[in-house]
Amino acid sequence: MAVAKEGDLLLLLGRDSKRFILRLSPGEELHTHRGFIKHDDLMGQPVGGQITSHLGYPFYLLRPSTHDLIMNIKRESQIIYPKESGYVLLKMSIVPGTRLIEAGTGSGALTIALAQAVMPAGKVYSYERREDMIDVATRNLSRLDLLPYVELKCRDIEEGFDEKEVEALFMDVREPDLYLSQVREALAEGGFFGALVPTANQVSALLRGLQSESFVDLEVSEILLRHYKTVPARLRPEDRMVAHTGYLVFARPVSEE
Amino acid sequence: MAVAKEGDLLLLLGRDSKRFILRLSPGEELHTHRGFIKHDDLMGQPVGGQITSHLGYPFYLLRPSTHDLIMNIKRESQIIYPKESGYVLLKMSIVPGTRLIEAGTGSGALTIALAQAVMPAGKVYSYERREDMIDVATRNLSRLDLLPYVELKCRDIEEGFDEKEVEALFMDVREPDLYLSQVREALAEGGFFGALVPTANQVSALLRGLQSESFVDLEVSEILLRHYKTVPARLRPEDRMVAHTGYLVFARPVSEE
Amino acid sequence: MAVAKEGDLLLLLGRDSKRFILRLSPGEELHTHRGFIKHDDLMGQPVGGQITSHLGYPFYLLRPSTHDLIMNIKRESQIIYPKESGYVLLKMSIVPGTRLIEAGTGSGALTIALAQAVMPAGKVYSYERREDMIDVATRNLSRLDLLPYVELKCRDIEEGFDEKEVEALFMDVREPDLYLSQVREALAEGGFFGALVPTANQVSALLRGLQSESFVDLEVSEILLRHYKTVPARLRPEDRMVAHTGYLVFARPVSEE
């Protein structure tokens, strides 16, 4: 049975489903809504077991999933949710060893999914125009020890990308259709292009751009995730759900001659 | 610019969106609905470019995405679609290096996504009761060179799993609630449990079993994927869609003492 | 151009989309979040025009839709929403002149839709066990002048219905499967049966009951309504939506000999 030890990334799950993610460090304390917990007291405790706060409130000691990590980051912007990022991984063949560009780092939610998918040999080159967002993403990725797999660049992508022949390129920026010539310079012929845009108008504009820049195999889709209450005798969906995050657009650049 | 060479896994995409996946081998031929293509004629051709069949019909020469591979396998059973398998990867932290069990290999659709996510250091132990399905899955995985990352076992999971302390275990079998004691023996305390079941009654039965076997952090969800027609001036969803594949159930086994 | 006059049922729509429904009565005042309005000042005002509160805040003067009436009632219980009640009208042929039973009046939301559909010649016999809910429904229907088309009965339907040979019968009660023999006594052979139940378990129980009581033409369905933001240059769905109200079940009682 595994036990928690210094440097581990852990999830404390309260009985009320509240979640706390921490990196185990000697001398530190976690402050919860139900009392504090000393990191030192967690060391040596079995993963999958229970521990209690100084107020006696019980928490399960677990390892966080990628999903937990994404949903738990410090958010300074709208994030890309796991329902979309999981699909992106499969549509764009983002597997161990892949080198890809992400345009629009934001808080780094998708970056986490990408980094965990390509490590240890792959690399995510992630571009973001705003310095404050680079700082947020750096903190979020650093805490999860994912910085070795990510190269963050504070840059307006209008100026283009440094990399050539990357296998995949994903855009989460306001007007992705404006940067398709920059995309074509960085993305390998036949590579995987993806984008998330919130509005139908942006989808139309992006499709127009992709068609005029010789992208083929276009796909536009949206993903709806519906959660259920977990009461076996009264199984039913939750009353409310997220109705929209964005439209996913995928395409592949080809040579037409 | 990359060119196709012997041993490459390739996707030929017709103008009508028909897809053909092949492993480039000297002397072989691909027979399409629009004429045949000699593998030898593809060698040295640029990826992202066009080639034509002996009837002059044009195809784009691309590398297949994981999504393409999953949707293109020989199916002898209902498969798990990318809309679900992508989410499974993130909910169950299936990343490079993960050791996990899959119960119910079927045609191997989910196995492909799992193998590509854990390689090269990880391993998928995949159990299937039916020998004929093991054969189908073996062919599907072998063609994609994914067998090194998968250990297929023809076994009724009633008898239990060989592995201990695996990090994750996913079930796609008829009555997953019947095998939870076997699951608990194989899955590490605090590990990631997931299942897909087609009916609401099975969800209720599984939730009951999970609750009585000390699983926590239960989630039941369903994922709907809606495709759009890719006509920028007339953007609208496709007329019909897949309305149901299955309910996803996730949970984590804990020690209650 | 129509003008507002005593006795009219009116909708005041604020610039911020707040809605107030009133029956125009001399001497009364409407108190809004943006100041009060004297009913007397509304008399003679053109419908479709604007009026202002004593604080100068503008409101449009409109007639409420059935949808407005349903969404605006005083709610003491979960209501049946227009997305379902509209479909119920068509599935159960509830048209001018129809005589039907509603079991489970609740706050009277569905009763409003039914009464407006069957008036003036038809009748809704609406049963409700709780006296306090009868009071709520009476107030809601009375305010809309719909009581002439509804007969409210405070009764446990365990004791059966007074009517025979009604054309349609709709149930919104906790365990509709327990009352199917009472339903069969009241509903005409071949009539229209409908029910709304919140959980999948209740659907299964009701289907079992219907099949054993010789109901045919079974349908189970759910209706999802997704609203969009009405910004033409940034068209997109609202961020969140109602994910579940209930499952609709329809069937028709037949004679099997």
Add this chain to the structure above:
Amino acid sequence: MAVAKEGDLLLLLGRDSKRFILRLSPGEELHTHRGFIKHDDLMGQPVGGQITSHLGYPFYLLRPSTHDLIMNIKRESQIIYPKESGYVLLKMSIVPGTRLIEAGTGSGALTIALAQAVMPAGKVYSYERREDMIDVATRNLSRLDLLPYVELKCRDIEEGFDEKEVEALFMDVREPDLYLSQVREALAEGGFFGALVPTANQVSALLRGLQSESFVDLEVSEILLRHYKTVPARLRPEDRMVAHTGYLVFARPVSEE
């Protein structure tokens, strides 16, 4: 117990859920996939009972619902489905006695729902440019005895509507935004406007038009209907569903001065 008699509108429901709608007429025959049935043999038979074809195949003898009538019409065009038309009735207060305009009769599917909702005192003025569609709609409505409540007009609405001060106006035409001045001339100030358009681009264009023509209380929505298999022990949604019919747009014309 009611019995079938001459002139009745009837539904024959086969064990395999095939549906046949007929108007009972002496001397006629219904030809089904399982043998023929003489109308004369149906007269006097109890509604809700069973009859058999000349090949001995059993059918239930029922009255059709409005839903059955809509789904069963002869279609020469895309129709508006009950999932939308029911909601339209409630959003636009289409009740017994309402006078309204429908622009774009098509095959008359929505016209059926409207006529049945407004009869006997109300009236549907339904405009259609194509003569062949007028013929189809006439036949569909005539068979259901709904022509007394509908006035069909073969006219390009570019030329305007004959009626003034109608309470509601619904458009199912290609570019509804082009006819908003005609709409404003026919629709009462403060009345109910509705439209169905298939594409997101049309929604944007219509919203722009409505906003510039002083319409308020805008709503854009889409309705998804998901059917379930009616097997109580294996409750689950059908595998496939209609993913899109159109976007509904509602608004109300007001006077801005």
